[in-house]
Amino acid sequence: MTKKxxxxxxxxxxxxxxxxxxxxxxxKSALIPILHLAQAEFDGWLSPETMDYVAAILNIQPIEVxxxxxxYSMFNLKPVGKCHLEICRTSSCWLMGAEDVVxxxxxxxxxxxxxxxxxxxxxxxxVECLGSCGxxxxxxxxxxxxxxxxxxxxxxxxxxxxxxxxxxxxxxKVQSSNI
Amino acid sequence: xxxxxxLEHDHVPGINTYAVYRQMNGYASVEKALKSMTPETVxxxxxxxGLRGRGGAGFPTGLKWSFLAKPPGxxxxxxxxxxxxxxxxxxxxxLMERIPHLLIEGMxxxxxxxxxxxxxxxxxxxxxxxxxxLEKAIEEAYANxxxxxxxxxxxxxxxxxxxxxxxxxxxxxxxxxxxxxEGKRGNPRIKPPFPAIAGAWGCPTVVNNVETIAxxxxxxxxxxxxxxxxxxxxxxxTKLISASGHINKPGVYExxxxxxxxxxxxxxxxxxxxxxxxxxxxVVAGGSSVPILPAELILKTAKGEPRLMSYESLGDGGxxxxxxxxSGGFIVMDDTTSIVKNLYTFARFYHHESCGQCSPCRExxxxxxxxLHKILDGHGTLADVDLLWDIQGKIEGKTxxxxxxxxxxxxxxxxxxFRAEFEEYVTNPxxxxxxxxxxxxxxxxxx
Ligand SMILES: Cc1cc2nc3c(=O)[nH]c(=O)nc-3n(C[C@H](O)[C@H](O)[C@H](O)COP(=O)(O)O)c2cc1C
Ligand code: SF4
Ligand code: FES
Numbered sequence: 128m129t130k131k132x133x134x135x136x137x138x139x140x141x142x143x144x145x146x147x148x149x150x151x152x153x154x155k156s157a158l159i160p161i162l163h164l165a166q167a168e169f170d171g172w173l174s175p176e177t178m179d180y181v182a183a184i185l186n187i188q189p190i191e192v193x194x195x196x197x198x199y200s201m202f203n204l205k206p207v208g209k210c211h212l213e214i215c216r217t218s219s220c221w222l223m224g225a226e227d228v229v230x231x232x233x234x235x236x237x238x239x240x241x242x243x244x245x246x247x248x249x250x251x252x253x254v255e256c257l258g259s260c261g262x263x264x265x266x267x268x269x270x271x272x273x274x275x276x277x278x279x280x281x282x283x284x285x286x287x288x289x290x291x292x293x294x295x296x297x298x299x300k301v302q303s304s305n306i
Numbered sequence: 307x308x309x310x311x312x313l314e315h316d317h318v319p320g321i322n323t324y325a326v327y328r329q330m331n332g333y334a335s336v337e338k339a340l341k342s343m344t345p346e347t348v349x350x351x352x353x354x355x356g357l358r359g360r361g362g363a364g365f366p367t368g369l370k371w372s373f374l375a376k377p378p379g380x381x382x383x384x385x386x387x388x389x390x391x392x393x394x395x396x397x398x399x400x401l402m403e404r405i406p407h408l409l410i411e412g413m414x415x416x417x418x419x420x421x422x423x424x425x426x427x428x429x430x431x432x433x434x435x436x437x438x439x440l441e442k443a444i445e446e447a448y449a450n451x452x453x454x455x456x457x458x459x460x461x462x463x464x465x466x467x468x469x470x471x472x473x474x475x476x477x478x479x480x481x482x483x484x485x486x487x488e489g490k491r492g493n494p495r496i497k498p499p500f501p502a503i504a505g506a507w508g509c510p511t512v513v514n515n516v517e518t519i520a521x522x523x524x525x526x527x528x529x530x531x532x533x534x535x536x537x538x539x540x541x542x543x544t545k546l547i548s549a550s551g552h553i554n555k556p557g558v559y560e561x562x563x564x565x566x567x568x569x570x571x572x573x574x575x576x577x578x579x580x581x582x583x584x585x586x587x588x589v590v591a592g593g594s595s596v597p598i599l600p601a602e603l604i605l606k607t608a609k610g611e612p613r614l615m616s617y618e619s620l621g622d623g624g625x626x627x628x629x630x631x632x633s634g635g636f637i638v639m640d641d642t643t644s645i646v647k648n649l650y651t652f653a654r655f656y657h658h659e660s661c662g663q664c665s666p667c668r669e670x671x672x673x674x675x676x677x678l679h680k681i682l683d684g685h686g687t688l689a690d691v692d693l694l695w696d697i698q699g700k701i702e703g704k705t706x707x708x709x710x711x712x713x714x715x716x717x718x719x720x721x722x723x724f725r726a727e728f729e730e731y732v733t734n735p736x737x738x739x740x741x742x743x744x745x746x747x748x749x750x751x752x753x
C-alpha cells in the first residue's frame with residue numbers, strides 16, 4: 128500500500144462514536160474495535176502505516192497499537208488473501224475430520240498452512256476452537272461460519288468464493304449461521 | 307424433563323426480535339425488579355436461587371455480587387463474559403444468537419441490583435456477527451424504553467455496550483478480559499485486588515458469564531426459591547450443555563442439573579447415543595480443561611453410583627476418578643479415538659493460548675506439546691511419558707492465572723486413565739499408524 132491509510136468518512140464517524148462508549152478519558156478502550164474496522168477497510172491486514180493511523184485517531188503511542196495488534200490472533204500483520212480460510216483444528220473438529228478438510232484444501236489450492244494462492248484469493252490457516260463444536264468440522268471465512276463441512280461442500284464454497292472474487296471481512300453483515 | 311427456563315422459546319420464529327420476545331413475556335423481570343423490588347431484594351432472590359457461575363468455576367453468583375465494593379461516587383460495572391473459547395463450549399453463542407434479548411434483559415435486571423449505570427458485553431472476536439445481532443437487539447431495547455434514562459420512570463438509568471475481542475482464549479479469564487476491555491493485551495492481572503474491588507478502569511466490577519446473567523431472568527420472574535428447587539443439592543437450576551463429538555445429536559441442551567450422564571448420552575431427547583452404533587471410549591465433560599474420564603468412570607462413580615450431571619457428582623472422586631462440570635462443554639469420543647492425539651490438540655491449544663507471562667505456563671505448555679508431538683511421530687520413549695507426567699505436576703499453583711492448571715489437568719488425566727495407550731505408542735510405534743489422520747503431523751496428503 129503506497130497511499131496513506133485514511134478511513135472513509137462513515138468509518139471515521141463510527142470510530143469516533145465507539146470512542147464515546149467508555150468513561151471520560153478512557154477512549155483507548157476502543158482500540159480493538161477500531162483495529163477491526165481498519166483491518167476490514169485496508170485490505171485485510173494491519174500495516175505499520177495503518178497502525179500509526181489508528182494510533183493518531185486514538186491519540187496514543189504507536190507502540191500501544193503494535194503490542195495489541197500482535198497479541199490477538201485475528202489481526203493479520205502480513206497481507207492475506209481475499210478469503211482467509213480459518214479452519215478449526217481443536218478436539219471436536221479434529222474428531223469430526225477437520226484434518227481431512229485441511230488436507231483437501233491444501234491439495235486443491237496447492238498451498239500449505241499459512242500460505243496464500245498466487246492470485247491472492249485464498250489464504251489457508253488453522254485456528255483453535257471457534258465455538259462451533261456441535262457443527263464440526265467448521266471453517267470461518269470473514270464473518271461467516273461454514274459448519275458441518277464435507278469435502279463436497281468445501282469444493283462448492285471455494286468455487287463460489289472464487290467466482291465472487293470479493294474480500295470477506297469479520298465486519299461483514301451476515302445473517303445468522305445454521306446452528 | 308421439566309420446563310426449560312432459558313431455551314423455552316428458542317424455536318419460536320422471530321424470537322430474536324423485540325416484538326416476539328416481548329410477546330413471550332420478555333422484559334417481565336425488568337418490570338418486576340424496577341417496579342416492585344429494590345437492588346437488595348433482587349440480590350436476595352439470586353442468593354436464594356443457589357445459582358452458581360456458569361462460566362466454569364461454579365462460584366455462587368449471589369455471594370459474588372455481595373462482594374461488590376460500593377464506595378460513594380465511584381462508578382460500578384457489570385461486564386458480561388461472552389468470550390466463550392473453552393474448546394467444546396458453544397452454548398453462549400447459541401443463546402446470544404437465538405435469544406439476544408434474554409441476555410440483555412438479564413443484564414438490565416442484574417445491573418439494577420448491582421447499581422451499575424453502564425454495562426459491557428465482552429464477546430470473542432470470532433463472534434463478530436453475533437455482536438451485530440446483540441447491537442441490533444440493544445437498539446431495539448433503547449427504542450422501547452428498556453435502556454437509557456429513567457427506565458420505566460423508576461429513576462434507574464442504564465447504558466449497555468458490546469465490546470468485541472480479537473481472538474485470544476485468555477481473554478475469557480476475567481482479569482485478562484478487563485485488560486482487553488481497556489484496549490490492552492490480554493494479560494491476566496495478579497489478584498488481589500479482585501474485580502469486585504478494582505475491575506474495569508479500576509472501578510468495582512462484577513464479571514459474569516452469559517448463561518449466569520440470563521438465568522437471573524427466570525430467577526426474578528419466578529423467585530429464587532422456585533429456582534433452587536430445580537436440580538440436585540447445591541447444583542440448583544438448569545444448565546446449558548454443549549454436546550459434541552461422536553454422538554448422533556450434537557447441539558445445545560438445557561438440562562435440569564442432576565440428570566444421569568447415561569441418560570444424557572444415550573437418550574434420544576439428548577445426544578441420542580454414539581454415532582454409528584459404536585461404543586463409548588471417553589468423555590471430556592466440562593470443556594477442554596477438565597479431566598477426561600473413560601466410559602466406566604463417566605457413567606458411574608468409583609463407588610459404583612450412577613454419575614449425574616451436577617457439580618458434585620461429576621466431581622466425585624476428585625481428580626483421581628472424577629472430573630468437573632466446568633463450562634458444560636461435553637465432548638464424546640468413541641472407541642476409534644486416539645486419546646493421545648486428542649490430548650495433543652489440547653496441548654497445542656494451551657501452548658497457543660498461553661499469554662506468556664509465567665514461565666511454568668509458557669514453557670510447560672510448549673514442552674508438553676513438543677513431547678506429545680514426538681510420541682505421535684513415533685519417536686517417543688517411556689521416559690517421555692514420565693517426563694510429561696512430571697511437567698504437568700510442576701505447573702499447578704505456580705502461575706498468575708489458572709490457564710497453566712487448565713493445561714496441566716488434561717495431561718494428567720489422560721496419562722492417569724490411558725497410560726497403556728501412551729505406552730503402546732512408544733513401545734510399538736507401528737501402532738500409531740492406526741491413529742486417524744496421523745499423517746497430518748507432517749503436513750502430508752492422505753495416502
Ligand atoms: C483461562 C480461562 C478462560 C476462561 N474463559 C471463560 C470464558 O470463555 N467464559 C466465561 O464465562 N468464563 C471464563 N473463565 C472464567 C472467568 O474467569 C470467570 O470466572 C467467569 O467469567 C465468572 O463468571 P461466572 O461466575 O458467571 O461463571 C475463564 C477462566 C480462565 C482461567
Ligand atoms: S498462567 Fe499462563 S495464561 Fe495465565 S498469566 Fe500465566 S502465562 Fe499467562
Ligand atoms: S473444536 Fe472446532 S469449533 Fe470447537
